[in-house]
Amino acid sequence: MRAPVDAAPTAPEASPGAPQRSDARRNRDKLLAAALDHFERHASEASLEAIARQAGVGIGTLYRHFPTRDALILAAHERWVAQLSEAAPELLAEMEPVPALRTWMERLATLGIQRRWMADAISAAAEARGGAPSPAYLMLLEALGRLLDDGRAAGAIRGDICAADVLLAISGFWHVNLAEDWQAQVQRLLDLLMDGLQTLRA
Known part of the structure; x- marks a missing residue:
């Protein structure tokens, strides 16, 4: 009797959860993109229902990804900070270290001023972390550190300056009076800050 022919190997079954995970990532990305758009245009008045509609999902899907309004605000904040942080090496490739540093700090100051309605959500998250630095803060620290390092390497920025101190100084900009x-x-404050950061010039 002839031995049975081995069956051809079958492809492993796809994990039942894989499509859902992929769909979930896409839905989260769409929700975050819609949130960035609505927060940009409506700030604290942005409607979560409108964000879900623009993303093409139901409000229940929004809450599965972002259980609270503050969670969505924090995700948007981190995305904006990530974009700003990624701009640091681009600026250094386009201009000298000192103007690159000033341009980046101006963008950070403007971001903080225009988004200061997010402050309550950011503060609540900081309290929940128990003092641990946020991902957004660490991104800013790294980006600013690179800008300062390039300035020091060029002999244009003082060697005793740390990124954390500069971030603390810039946070003071966020209290400007928007009615004026x-x-x-901001330009005057940047002049003062840059004078303090740069090495003495003849």
């Missing part, structure tokens, strides 16, 4: 010409005030 805050852009001009």
Whole structure:
């Protein structure tokens, strides 16, 4: 009697959860993109229902990814910070270290001023972390550190300056009075900060 022919190997079954995970990632990305758009246009008045509609999902899907409004605000904040942090090496490739540093700090100051309605959500998250640094803060620290390092390497930035101190100084910019010409005030504050950061010049 002839031995049975071995059956051809079958492909492993796909994990039942894989499509859902992929769909979940896509839904989260769509929700975050819609949130960035609505927060940009409506700030604290942005509607979660409108965000879900723009993303093409139900409000229940939004809450599965972002259980609270603050969770969505924090995710948007981190995305904006990530974009700003990624701009640091791009600026250094386009200009000298000192103007690159000033341009980046101006963008950070503007981001903080225009998004300061997010402050309550950010503060609540900081309390929940018990003082541990947030991912957004660590991204800013790394980006600013690179800008300062390039400035020091060029002999243009003082060697005793650390990124954490500069971030703390910039956070003071976020209290400008929006009813006045805050852009001009930011430029004056940047002048003061840059004078303190740069090495003595003849």
